[in-house]
Amino acid sequence: MVPNMKAKYTADVAPALMKKFQYKSTMQIPTIDKVVVNVGCGKEANGNAKVIESVVRDIAAITGQKPVVTHAKKSVANFKLREGMPVGVKVTLRHDRMWEFLDRLFNVALPRVRDFRGIPDRGFDGRGNFTLGIKEHAIFPEMEADRIENPKGMNITIVTTATTDKEGKFLLEQLGMPFRK
DSSP: OOOHHHHHIIIIIHHHHHHHHTOSSGGGSOOEEEEEEEEEOGGGGTTOHHHHHHHHHHHHHHHSSOOEEEEOSSOBGGGTBOTTOEEEEEEEEOHHHHHHHHHHIIIIIGGGSTTOOOBOSTTBOSSSOEEEEESOGGGSTTSOGGGOSSOOOEEEEEEESOSSHHHHHHHHHHHTOOBOO
């Protein structure tokens, strides 16, 4: 079964992009390549393995894929951090899981944010990719609010094949990303 957002992309978004930017070939139409979800655990993870364990469990529930634990590349004495210590968790989503996650993010999770007026469009990197920061992972429907011990923020990077921010923004707007007006 094809995810709803992927069906919307092929039926509506791709033709709209083709018409707006007048591509000569259908291979030029930008698409979403992958979505990377990254959670930094901070100082709590320093001596406590349960913190990393709970974040791994939560991110696996949200994304539907087992995350990878990231380790420190350098030692930093001021942060009491040594090389090789676990510092965070990340997961890279592609194909159907990516489309399902984006559908839940745009249509369920982001509207649950208190006083939500849209996402500012200043998260583009100059090449059509967009990064979004979320303060609490409790906005996802998979998380029960009473079960979360310590709420974590996360960075979500949407990597597209677009070459400019204008193309990337139009692609995400057409898919239903709630940008601020």
